[in-house]
Amino acid sequence: MAATRIAAVAILLIFISASFSRCLANHLADDKLALLDFISRVPPSRNLNWRSDTSVCSDWTGITCDSNRSRVTAVRLPGFGLNGQIPPNTLSRLSALEILSLRSNGLSGPFPADFFNLTALTGLHLQFNSFVGSLPSDIGLLSNLTLLDLSHNLFNGSIPFAISNLAELVSLNLSNNSFSGELPDLEFPSLKSLNLSYNHLNGSIPASLRGFPASSFSGNDLVPVVPVNPVPTPAPFPPPSRKHHHKLSEGVILGIAVGGCVLVFAVLAVVLVLCCGKGGDNVVIGKGSKGERSPEKVVSGRQEERNRMVFFPGCTFEFDLEDLLTASAEILGKGMCGTTYKAILEDATTVVVKRVKDVGVGKRDFEQQMEMIGRIRHENVVELRAYYYSKDEKLIVYDFYNQGNVSSLLHAKRGEDRTPLDWETRLRIALGAARGIARIHMENNGKFIHGNIKSSNVFLNNQQYGCVSDFGLTSLMATTVPPVSRNAGYRAPEVIDTRRTTQASDVYSFGVLLLELLTGKSPIHVAGAGEEMVHLVRWVQSVVREEWTAEVFDLELMRYPNIEEEMVEMLQIGMACVARMPEQRPRMADVVRMLEDVRRADTANRPSLEIKSDVATPSQIPSTGGPSPQN
Numbered sequence: 121m122a123a124t125r126i127a128a129v130a131i132l133l134i135f136i137s138a139s140f141s142r143c144l145a146n147h148l149a150d151d152k153l154a155l156l157d158f159i160s161r162v163p164p165s166r167n168l169n170w171r172s173d174t175s176v177c178s179d180w181t182g183i184t185c186d187s188n189r190s191r192v193t194a195v196r197l198p199g200f201g202l203n204g205q206i207p208p209n210t211l212s213r214l215s216a217l218e219i220l221s222l223r224s225n226g227l228s229g230p231f232p233a234d235f236f237n238l239t240a241l242t243g244l245h246l247q248f249n250s251f252v253g254s255l256p257s258d259i260g261l262l263s264n265l266t267l268l269d270l271s272h273n274l275f276n277g278s279i280p281f282a283i284s285n286l287a288e289l290v291s292l293n294l295s296n297n298s299f300s301g302e303l304p305d306l307e308f309p310s311l312k313s314l315n316l317s318y319n320h321l322n323g324s325i326p327a328s329l330r331g332f333p334a335s336s337f338s339g340n341d342l343v344p345v346v347p348v349n350p351v352p353t354p355a356p357f358p359p360p361s362r363k364h365h366h367k368l369s370e371g372v373i374l375g376i377a378v379g380g381c382v383l384v385f386a387v388l389a390v391v392l393v394l395c396c397g398k399g400g401d402n403v404v405i406g407k408g409s410k411g412e413r414s415p416e417k418v419v420s421g422r423q424e425e426r427n428r429m430v431f432f433p434g435c436t437f438e439f440d441l442e443d444l445l446t447a448s449a450e451i452l453g454k455g456m457c458g459t460t461y462k463a464i465l466e467d468a469t470t471v472v473v474k475r476v477k478d479v480g481v482g483k484r485d486f487e488q489q490m491e492m493i494g495r496i497r498h499e500n501v502v503e504l505r506a507y508y509y510s511k512d513e514k515l516i517v518y519d520f521y522n523q524g525n526v527s528s529l530l531h532a533k534r535g536e537d538r539t540p541l542d543w544e545t546r547l548r549i550a551l552g553a554a555r556g557i558a559r560i561h562m563e564n565n566g567k568f569i570h571g572n573i574k575s576s577n578v579f580l581n582n583q584q585y586g587c588v589s590d591f592g593l594t595s596l597m598a599t600t601v602p603p604v605s606r607n608a609g610y611r612a613p614e615v616i617d618t619r620r621t622t623q624a625s626d627v628y629s630f631g632v633l634l635l636e637l638l639t640g641k642s643p644i645h646v647a648g649a650g651e652e653m654v655h656l657v658r659w660v661q662s663v664v665r666e667e668w669t670a671e672v673f674d675l676e677l678m679r680y681p682n683i684e685e686e687m688v689e690m691l692q693i694g695m696a697c698v699a700r701m702p703e704q705r706p707r708m709a710d711v712v713r714m715l716e717d718v719r720r721a722d723t724a725n726r727p728s729l730e731i732k733s734d735v736a737t738p739s740q741i742p743s744t745g746g747p748s749p750q751n
């Protein structure tokens with residue numbers, strides 16, 4: 121009895137282990153077949169000892185298997201004279217592959233699309249081949265990559281933003297290709313070495329990459345990063361229309377008498393003098409990317425008169441173009457409309473200068489739009505101070521807000537020891553931004569569109585309410601649909617098809633901003649290591665549908681008592697704004713009313729948000745550890 125039972129168990133065990141090892145062998149056999157398929161269609165010109173009757177793991181050149189010899193984990197065939205395109209469905213079947221080196225061959229064609237199935241890859245070395253075409257944004261799927269070398273090929277097109285999904289990346293070499301366009305604001309937490317040299321990249325180097333040496337970027341058309349406090353160089357621009365260096369203090373004195381915006385400038389100036397010398401990566405705005413504006417182009421007096429900076433009334437402060445172009449500047453960010461700089465003038469006045477690119481309208485239309493934008497005066501709208509238009513250069517000057525934008529207040533240094541953005545401030549940001557947008561929507565007979573609402577375009581005014589910037593510029597652009605960028609998560613679904621922004625799409629973008637304030641999450645983000653991209657709106661909708669509403673709120677908000685009800689109300693407003701159909705969304709004026717009601721409901725035990733911000737003093741504003749200035 122017992123003997124037969126033991127025999128039965130033994131037979132079962134033998135059967136199990138046999139099928140187990142057959143399963144292993146099958147994986148290895150599949151890998152072997154995939155490799156043989158590959159070299160039968162891309163025959164190496166150097167002798168390669170790969171034969172079907174020898175052992176892949178022990179006999180084949182360039183092959184490494186895992187420790188129990190069940191899978192092929194590395195293929196290294198450097199300089200084996202492999203020519204032509206990589207046939208699809210060959211190497212991509214090596215699903216356990218961690219290292220693939222095919223460097224120094226004659227491989228051509230586009231980046232093999234099926235390589236994106238090799239998700240275990242940690243090292244991909246394709247340098248010194250002849251690959252062509254653009255790098256697909258699916259590259260972001262290879263999330264285990266630590267080494268990526270595509271240098272010395274013929275890749276072109278722009279560097280996809282999705283490459284910043286490669287969070288494990290330690291070394292990235294894209295040098296000696298034909299990549300063009302501007303560098304996206306790439307952030308790699310682990311990157312140690314970077315080489316983007318000898319491409320056709322232009323624009324400026326994003327702040328996130330400025331820690332790398334100049335030789336990482338040489339051989340491009342990138343704006344050089346000049347060390348701190350560069351000596352102002354004469355601007356290679358039309359000569360200044362007015363000389364005002366010595367008149368500035370006069371202007372400031374006059375301005376203080378007049379009050380208004382000059383006071384803001386003066387305060388900023390003092391702040392800047394006080395925190396002077398904090399360094400940073402400075403550039404000179406006037407230094408064109410290619411030096412294409414040669415001094416020979418200096419224009420006559422008449423043209424000079426036509427190409428003056430235009431200042432808006434109410435701002436007695438004046439500087440001229442040369443002051444601006446030779447100012448020490450720091451790149452604040454890049455958006456779909458151009459690059460934004462913080463410029464510190466010689467007298468320590470700070471302004472924000474936006475260099476608008478890809479303008480698709482003529483001078484007349486540009487000026488009309490600027491006039492319309494400049495007319496909007498509201499405490500929750502960042503005012504336009506001045507603009508400049510010439511054939512080669514379009515500049516827009518705004519006030520500088522020293523606390524930084526809401527995106528950085530909300531997301532910067534997460535996980536580190538940071539002062540969280542408290543609930544009161546978030547409410548004020550939402551309410552202020554809503555009021556500002558509603559004001560913008562009233563302009564042009566109620567037809568004006570902001571067009572670019574996102575947290576990085578919202579600032580805190582001196583009453584700590586939200587204040588919106590960067591509006592009305594999308595209609596000036598040659599292309600209305602921004603490239604794959606951080607804007608994507610704010611774009612209403614219909615904008616993707618119609619390529620037109622509307623007031624209803626503004627409401628959608630504002631709804632995304634509300635969800636961002638509530639969740640502390642970016643509109644598009646990657647959850648967990650190697651996981652999928654999460655679309656904030658869809659995520660919130662699905663969590664709320666499952667009635668786990670409390671799960672959506674930012675953990676940083678959990679420390680504030682008695683705010684749950686307000687958060688839920690604001691969530692409902694946000695959800696209404698991101699309704700799929702534009703006609704189902706509330707209008708901005710209604711959104712303002714709804715947000716005002718969030719706090720009105722329990723004004724008894726809380727200070728009201730209804731304090732007009734122009735009479736509020738900082739002491740009246742309830743704050744539990746407000747945000748600290750960015751710098």
Ligand SMILES: *[C@@H]1O[C@H](CO)[C@@H](O)[C@H](O)[C@H]1NC(C)=O
Nearest residue numbers: 144185186187188189190191
């Ligand atoms: C074979 O080794 C790898 C690691 O080298 C391991 O992940 C895998 O589970 C092992 N397989 C078996 C069947 O032992």
Ligand SMILES: *[C@@H]1O[C@H](CO)[C@@H](O)[C@H](O)[C@H]1NC(C)=O
Nearest residue numbers: 208209212233234235236237
């Ligand atoms: C990737 O693998 C999946 C299944 O593993 C397969 O269906 C798909 O066709 C593969 N993609 C490519 C591009 O080979």
Ligand SMILES: *[C@@H]1O[C@H](CO)[C@@H](O)[C@H](O)[C@H]1NC(C)=O
Nearest residue numbers: 238239240261262263264650
């Ligand atoms: C990254 O590698 C680990 C282990 O090699 C694997 O478990 C994981 O699935 C890989 N990631 C992806 C996205 O395939």
Ligand SMILES: *[C@@H]1O[C@H](CO)[C@@H](O)[C@H](O)[C@H]1NC(C)=O
Nearest residue numbers: 252253254275276277278300
């Ligand atoms: C990239 O090169 C291919 C030819 O190799 C060309 O068809 C394509 O237009 C180029 N793309 C860009 C953005 O230059």
Ligand SMILES: *[C@@H]1O[C@H](CO)[C@@H](O)[C@H](O)[C@H]1NC(C)=O
Nearest residue numbers: 247271291292293313314315
């Ligand atoms: C590419 O850059 C990395 C890091 O900078 C470097 O280790 C590698 O040798 C470079 N490759 C080539 C072909 O120069």
Ligand SMILES: *[C@@H]1O[C@H](CO)[C@@H](O)[C@H](O)[C@H]1NC(C)=O
Nearest residue numbers: 272295296297317318319339
């Ligand atoms: C890289 O490209 C540049 C410009 O085409 C060239 O001068 C340089 O020699 C190339 N580097 C190598 C190592 O081929």
Ligand SMILES: *[C@@H]1O[C@H](CO)[C@@H](O)[C@H](O)[C@H]1NC(C)=O
Nearest residue numbers: 300301302322323409477478
């Ligand atoms: C960068 O180059 C592209 C063409 O490759 C051009 O359209 C764009 O205007 C350039 N940007 C700047 C800032 O020079």
Ligand SMILES: *[C@@H]1O[C@H](CO)[C@@H](O)[C@H](O)[C@H]1NC(C)=O
Nearest residue numbers: 295314315316317333335336
């Ligand atoms: C980048 O590559 C270029 C050309 O191959 C080389 O001259 C330069 O030193 C490299 N820079 C870095 C930081 O590796």
